[in-house]
Amino acid sequence: MSRIFEPTRLGALDLANRIVMSPMTRDRAGPDDVPTELMATYYRQRATAGLIVTEGTQPCPAGKGYWRTPGIHSAAQIAGWARVAQAVHDEGGRIVMQLMHVGRVAVIANRGFAADVIAPSAIACPELVPGPDGVPAACAAPRALTAEDLPALADEFAQAARNARSAGIDGVELHCASGYLVNQFLDRGSNRRDDDYGIDRARFPAMVVAALAEAIGADRVGIRISPGNPYNAMDPSDPAETFAPFLAAIDGLGCAYMHVLDMGLRDFDTLAFVRANWSGPIIANNMLTLECAEALLANGAADAVSFGRPFIANPDLVARFKAGAPLAKPDYALLYTGEHRGYTDYPAMA
Numbered sequence: 001m002s003r004i005f006e007p008t009r010l011g012a013l014d015l016a017n018r019i020v021m022s023p024m025t026r027d028r029a030g031p032d033d034v035p036t037e038l039m040a041t042y043y044r045q046r047a048t049a050g051l052i053v054t055e056g057t058q059p060c061p062a063g064k065g066y067w068r069t070p071g072i073h074s075a076a077q078i079a080g081w082a083r084v085a086q087a088v089h090d091e092g093g094r095i096v097m098q099l100m101h102v103g104r105v106a107v108i109a110n111r112g113f114a115a116d117v118i119a120p121s122a123i124a125c126p127e128l129v130p131g132p133d134g135v136p137a138a139c140a141a142p143r144a145l146t147a148e149d150l151p152a153l154a155d156e157f158a159q160a161a162r163n164a165r166s167a168g169i170d171g172v173e174l175h176c177a178s179g180y181l182v183n184q185f186l187d188r189g190s191n192r193r194d195d196d197y198g199i200d201r202a203r204f205p206a207m208v209v210a211a212l213a214e215a216i217g218a219d220r221v222g223i224r225i226s227p228g229n230p231y232n233a234m235d236p237s238d239p240a241e242t243f244a245p246f247l248a249a250i251d252g253l254g255c256a257y258m259h260v261l262d263m264g265l266r267d268f269d270t271l272a273f274v275r276a277n278w279s280g281p282i283i284a285n286n287m288l289t290l291e292c293a294e295a296l297l298a299n300g301a302a303d304a305v306s307f308g309r310p311f312i313a314n315p316d317l318v319a320r321f322k323a324g325a326p327l328a329k330p331d332y333a334l335l336y337t338g339e340h341r342g343y344t345d346y347p348a349m350a
């Protein structure tokens with residue numbers, strides 16, 4: 001049997017197979033950013049993945065920047081996530097929550113409430129982001145966080161992780177990729193601070209990982225990075241300079257895994273770089289086919305593999321891979337509509 005279908009362990013997380021569902025924002029949260037029954041159905045349908053990583057979820061109100069994304073900072077949100085966790089566990093699956101704080105990648109109209117727009121430095125994200133009607137909108141100008149703000153902000157992440165655990169979620173994945181808040185600290189373009197948090201750009205990101213580890217145990221904390229990814233105006237030019245200090249700062253904590261969105265850079269082997277700088281398990285991601293994924297496991301570049309888009313239209317992706325069955329294609333026009341169509345109506349194989 002191929003290694004991909006074998007059980008494995010990432011920290012405290014026991015996986016029935018090495019196929020992970022990558023985090024995907026789908027804009028289906030209900031009023032007050034509460035996860036809905038529809039979301040529980042969607043995740044239940046995909047619970048044969050060895051591990052599900054939820055869509056990016058805001059740890060606090062200021063962490064929200066997109067439309068209808070769920071939170072994990074209110075009692076109603078915790079109750080909503082408890083239904084999701086129960087649904088996945090009922091099917092024998094495992095689920096961790098991606099904690100995603102957008103920082104400066106925030107469109108105010110997407111929020112529905114007042115909250116700060118914050119960033120390492122007062123530099124706006126120049127990219128346009130979908131607004132409430134899907135029409136691209138400008139990101140708000142952020143306030144630079146003060147050094148005094150940062151321990152409290154790390155505490156907000158820690159409380160979010162405790163909330164996720166109290167909802168029955170198995171662990172958390174800190175989103176340090178794709179130009180969101182933690183990545184904004186690591187990046188030399190968005191972090192122009194001249195204090196300790198700018199001289200050592202990994203300092204705040206490492207503080208957050210340590211706070212999460214302290215809150216719920218390092219073996220239930222994963223981290224996601226995308227070295228060399230220019231998304232949301234990150235500087236992709238020197239991924240090693242940007243990410244090696246961060247990996248060094250957190251490697252000793254004993255975290256569950258590093259989830260690597262591999263950009264396929266021309267002169268930089270991202271997975272080899274992470275392997276050389278990180279002693280824990282690695283989940284590899286991005287545009288994988290079953291064949292490429294099996295090769296990464298066989299040659300030791302990764303310990304598990306994740307799939308995003310293939311899970312959209314193939315809730316039973318693991319069974320399809322096992323059977324060598326063809327994969328259904330998603331309808332990308334229905335990604336963010338907020339309704340069940342294009343979300344929970346993709347059938348399993350006959």
Ligand SMILES: Cc1cc2nc3c(=O)[nH]c(=O)nc-3n(C[C@H](O)[C@H](O)[C@H](O)COP(=O)(O)O)c2cc1C
Nearest residue numbers: 022023024025055056261286287288307308309310
């Ligand atoms: C609809 C959609 C939403 C996504 N939302 C997130 C997200 O919330 N957090 C994140 O880290 N990545 C997000 N991603 C990126 C995916 O997790 C994954 O890295 C990407 O799709 C590449 O993997 P794939 O080729 O298997 O799809 C999203 C991707 C898609 C297609």
